[in-house]
Amino acid sequence: MSAQPLPGSLRSCPPVPGLFTLVLHTHLPWLAHHGRWPVGEEWLYQSWATAYLPLTRLLRRLSDEGRSHLLTLGVTPVVAAQLDDPYSLTGMHSWLANWQLRGQEAAVRRTTGGTGYAAPDALRAFGIREYEDAGRALEDFSSHWRHGGSPVLRQLIDADAIELLGGPLAHPFQPLLHPRLREFALREGLADAGQRFAHVPQGIWAPECAYAPGLERDYAAAGVRHFMVDGPTLHGDTALGRPVADTDVVAFGRDLVVSYRVWSPKSGYPGHAAYRDFHTYDHLTGLKPARVTGRAVPSQDKAAYEPDRADHAVDVHVADFVDAVRRRLASESERIGRPAHVVAAFDTELFGHWWHEGPVWLERVLRALPEAGVRVGTLSDAVEGGFVGAPVDLPPSSWGSGKDWQVWNGEQVSDLVRLNSEVVDTALAAVDKALTQHAAVGVPTPRDVVADQILREALLTVSSDWPFMVSKDTAAEYARYRAHLHAHATREIADALAAGRREHAERLAADWNRADGLFGALDARRLPR
Template identity: 30%
Template sequence: MTPASGFLCLVLHAHLPYVRHPEFGESYEERWLYEAILESYLPLLDTFERLAEEGVRFRVALSLSATLLEMLHDDLHRQRFLRYVDSRIHLAEQELQRTSHQHHELRPSIEMYHERFQRFRRLYLDRHQGDLTSAFGRLADQGHLELLTTAATHGYLPLLEPNEQMVRGQVQVGLEAFQRLTGRSARGFWLPECGYRRGLDGILAEAGLDYCILDTPSLVGARPRPRFAGFAPIRTERGLTCFGRDLEGGLEVWSSLGGYPADPEYRDFYRDIGWDLPLDYVGSYVHESGKRLNTGLKYYRITGPTDHKEAYRPGEAAHVAERHASAFLSARQRQVEWLRERMGQPPVVVAAFDAELFGHWWLEGPLWLEHLLRKLATQGQGLESITPTAYLREAPLPQISEPNPGSWGDGGFNARWLNPSNDWVYRHLSAAGQRMVEMARRGDGEDPDRKRLLNQAARELLLSQSSDWAYLMSTGQFAEYARKRTRDHLVAFNLLYDEFREGKVDPEVLRNLEERSPLFRNLDYRAWR
């Protein structure tokens, strides 16, 4: 072991469900991707590259889902993203003009957005030619990032049936897509929603994976009781190492009462000019239907639990971000010192977050992260940043124990993805799963069209299994879209199943379905046998 008193393992999970609608000039749901690229992925990349160029020693684990990677590599999305950025730049310019003689208190925000949009456009197009994956890959080559991945469409693995074949399909296709699109093999696996069920460890280990990330209660509830609770990984008998997310540090960032993003000085996410300004002024920047949407330009700070909002002050917010980074670092240093004394070995504290928190929801998040990583490098006082694989190289052999099933959803188990708002999906997903296994076992008879049909059926099945759909139905937000997507993929799957049973292939239907979802091009239906 190194003389470190403890390790901070930062894990960011970047994922969005697969959305692609060339049939529309614009779709609400495609904006999830464009907002995430502009507000989270590019700011994070910018942060990491700046730190690397300045020689700051830092290590972060970044999980990239296969659906996100497929969308980042899709020319349609690249073009539409550029159109989106250009329209934001244009809107910011228009806003600078509008406020040239009034609302001076808003000018610092508008100038900030104008500068950011232009800078991130240059970063995306001029520096990286629209290829974010390679940019993250270079940071991984330099030892700053460890890239890992997750299930192909982020299926909620504990509830898929028949479980073994469904999980194997999700895992194999996810790993293959990750390898094809990043040029590297993943050693680690982000379990979608940290959802664990007994037996998953064997499938992940068989796929060549070394570790996964679980929520703390899955470690705390493991059998036999782990010696170090959640502060050292455990290893299952089937050879998969499981890290546990740290609740204490997570709460400092996420708590709805005192979490950092709630600071009154930070930017308020919800006061957006897409809602505040007259529709005839912002109309062309919201949606072509004229429906109001966020534009990304938000000029007010949280201020407090009040409708009255004060103008955002970027400089002041930056100071708060630095203060919060110091507070987080100091709290983790105290935490690991306390733990090391009692554990007799350096603890590992896993701080795992959705990547989209940083920048999209919490504008100052990337800056907070930058300060944290800088301070950790120079004022760590024995606390070092580490990635899971680097930790496993250095740490003693983990204790053998069996994790408890669970998730990071509210309640800690399956309720978020299985409740009366979404439970109808499971009888259809289960039936489709049985049918997929049946078809895969019968095989294609070396008929290339039949092989395409089987692969497309598997693709539709995967897309119907995305945990995002059940989640959105559960929250009621975008629930209609989530139901439609589940329905569309199941209808397509059943159509292909009927054709398979009848021994026919309708080439036009098959081509249309392939064109509708051009992802996972190397998918092999035999994973479902």
Template identity: 25%
Template sequence: MNDQYCLSLVLHAHVPFVREPDYPRFLEERWLFDTLLETYIPLVTIFERLDAERIPFHLGLVISPTLSHMVQDPLLLERFLEYLDQRIVFGLSEVDRTKHDSNLNRLARMYYDRVVEAKALFSGRYEHNILKALDFYQKKGKIELLTTAATHAFLPFYTSYPESIQAQIEVAISSHRSLFGRLPHGFWLPEAGWHPALDEYLRSYNFSYTIVDTHGLLLGKPTPIKGTFAPIRTPNGLMVFARDLHASRAIWDPDIGYPADPVYRDFYKDIGYELEQSLIDPFLEPNGERTPTGYKYWAITQRGQQSKDLYNPDIATERIQFHVKSFLKDRIQRLQDAEHITGEKGISVCAYNADLFGHRWFEGPQFLEVLFREAAKMDNLSFVNPGTYAHKINQEELQKEMPEFSSWGMNGYAETWLDASNDWMYPHLMRAIERMIELAERFPNDGGLKERTLNQAAREVLLAQSADWAAIQHGGLSSAYARSIVEECIQNFTTIYDSLGSNYISTEWLTQLERKHNIFPDINYRVFRKKR
């Protein structure tokens, strides 16, 4: 590793918990279905091709416990297959509708073929189990699977409640171990949300490292002498990497990032909003609201141009080649510049949300595949899993530092998850956490129906803590649904709390709630007990 510059690619895979069994279909469940089809299945197929051709690839992949549960849920899997069938049937109609326009027809066939192939892979080779496919490449040492907080809670908000943070971490570890048969070395901070108090928690659960946003490390105390091109070691011995700012901007920036290039496919312009209503009946909500079909025929196009250009996959592929070479050249140049100052070859940590690749950025999976193929030709650069890098370097030589409170949200701190749109939630959340701790202390050894009830109470508190609900309200899209979920979870918990106080719980009501909010089936409510 000493004679090469190191890149560590880390993708964070997470979807909010949405499961509505009382409805025949539910729009927000498509958050999972879209990313399965457009991001996670393509990722596995990339791994297969690279592995078959012996092209080296290494990356870290964060699988949130929430996502892990959802991709194994029989109801959601059944609905995902129905969703694929819906896309296939619609695709056939689109191929027929566009048969007199060769350019549109080519795109319609491309989308149709992709869905057919995805269904064949998912149902056949992957046996409806995308986690098993990912674990296969972890066992081969190609990818490293990290975990994150159980329900993706923004942990800095809960430092006054140690039991809450411990519950989020313990449930996550238990879920990861039951799925993959091993303990994770790395912990992904939800929304890159770091607070100095988290140092002690992560080390106490034996995590080796975590990743903070760029400014979190640079503003730490003392200032890191090697910048973000080397990890630091906290007072408790936790290794902390920082995201490469320029690598982040190259992909993430909405104005100058690669996905904003005019030749790439437009994410927003979908024929579900353009065709006659009679042609898109399968994609209409019960209230008549139009939804995306996944059939998008237009390029982003130069700003200011009145009409959109037709999307051309060949031109997009050429641009991918250019952007990959530009990305690698820039990473090496900045690592070389850092080496001139520090005298050591460093590491560039390139961390992103996984759904950017494929779901948001259609060409994203292609970018990743070409990235590994091009890097394989280079003698002075290698991709490395973050855990492998952490294991091989001498940690005693790392600078001791405490990173500053930070995140990767708007303006880099916490306003995405705490502003006028979502601040109403937190008094109710904090009260529920206090009461959950009280219940765990009051009923330490209960079993039977009472234990079931307490376990469900823990689920409701954890689900309400998800940072997704605050972020969705902040963004304004599906904000009514996000608010309703928090209100529902808090109300469910309050009902349980009051019922335990009166020593009566409706078994029928509890069973229905367990059926709907069935996440973490093996949860033990005692994770909320005080640690003595």
């Protein structure tokens, strides 16, 4: 797809006051070794191939042109672990090769009949494009990702192309988590980023943008300077970052007026008729050869995907977004009487995985905004540039349904809330006992792989993904299975330890670690006592 120039009305506009920040939140649960299809590793490989690869590729292009401070990228520790994991890297390479074979199969298939996207000529042309796209992805992966995702992201961090946001291990819903495990997960998550990227993030994407009064003090103690919340948490006034309570920790709110322009619960650019349809498959190859066509059009009646038609829609939506950002910056600056800050924030996986044309749109937007007189920077740039207002007290909140905690502690997931509480209590007691067994006066406590694995499984149990998937009825059965699986692992190891069967506990810990060996530097000795 080749970019078209911005309309003259935007290119000729004078600069607008303020700063625009794009924030992307990259997160998936730990999927390696836990199923393949329809939920499991396939989710990881699809997101990797269609979102993470093209995103880093476009950021490298822009960085090579001398552009910097392009966006703020949140990468959760659990995603970083999977992008570095040798098993996942091997699986990803195989997935890309299989994608190329599926494209080839569609390109050479001999069929008759069919209309729309299923017409023989349309499928063959689509297969050729998919074969070529897969080949480029394979070359990119082999050239840049051979040693995992950390070198790829570190290059962008070192070049000041992006600001990195971190987060706690395994993405727990922090307001509902035991304070000891909450502090441990956050500190270990930041340390994990430091080891992978030689850079400890100064900001975090709080899991689910969840906030409870007092969290800001935990953040300050861990060295976190700023974090994200949703717009309603700041009562809709997101024109400036706001120090929280009596700390210097700044909360930045997602501007829903601009963010919802791209994607909202009801509408957004990806639903345009010209874009590739996410839900319609060619079931022989698993490829997606149709365009949206229309919201009420059944899958079998969808029209064939046309790249040129989609390319034109991308340009229309780039111009629309740039205009929306300009207007929002101007109106918010006028309202508050000083240059304003506008933050648009999205899941990274929207760009490529859910919305095929998303990476192209993103690159064109990042080129078009400065051309249209919009200053682009990161969240750290906003702090350093003084886009910070008066202190504020925040209410309990999240970016989920109702902007409260109901997705994670509502009646629909009350069993998971009880499970999490019981498992965490079990884990903390078991770890305390394990470490006490080693205690001796004047002798440093040695590392304990049993205690480490108990904490690892407990953290996977309390991942915020499982109640989210149940509440939203997206693979709810898989989510419940995963929560109970990790709960069982925690209990099994802890029970063996409690029974005095140390060698058996070590064998169990090693067995579970073969599937759940992420966060190799996790050290139970650092658990707050």
